[in-house]
Amino acid sequence: MVLNVTGAVSAYKKSGGLLDSIGDAVGSSSGGGESFGSMVKGFLGNAVSSLHEGEKAATSSVSGKADLASVVTAMDNAEVVLTEITAIRDKVISAYQTITSSAI
Numbered sequence: 001m002v003l004n005v006t007g008a009v010s011a012y013k014k015s016g017g018l019l020d021s022i023g024d025a026v027g028s029s030s031g032g033g034e035s036f037g038s039m040v041k042g043f044l045g046n047a048v049s050s051l052h053e054g055e056k057a058a059t060s061s062v063s064g065k066a067d068l069a070s071v072v073t074a075m076d077n078a079e080v081v082l083t084e085i086t087a088i089r090d091k092v093i094s095a096y097q098t099i100t101s102s103a104i
Contacts, residue, residue, distance in 0.1 A: 047081045054078030 057074035060066035 047085055050081045051078050 054074045054077060057066055057071045061068070061071040
């Protein structure tokens with residue numbers, strides 16, 4: 001897998017601001033349940049915390065403070081979350097392209 005490290009680090013640093021703007025940008029539901037915005041915000045919060053845990057485990061392994069099993073588990077969790085986020089992004093882009101092409 002080839003990654004643009006600069007872009008990934010930049011996106012990772014900006015993720016905190018992204019979480020705050022989602023709740024404002026998406027309206028709440030009228031059904032009395034959890035709003036869509038808060039659901040997405042919760043998902044992204046969990047995703048960011050999983051990525052932070054993977055980063056901490058990698059840092060601990062370099063300094064020799066963590067065992068290999070916990071590092072592998074944390075890195076696998078971070079990889080799964082990143083794959084999910086990428087799949088969601090691709091679906092959103094696809095939906096946007098479908099909507100814009102059918103509006104013509």
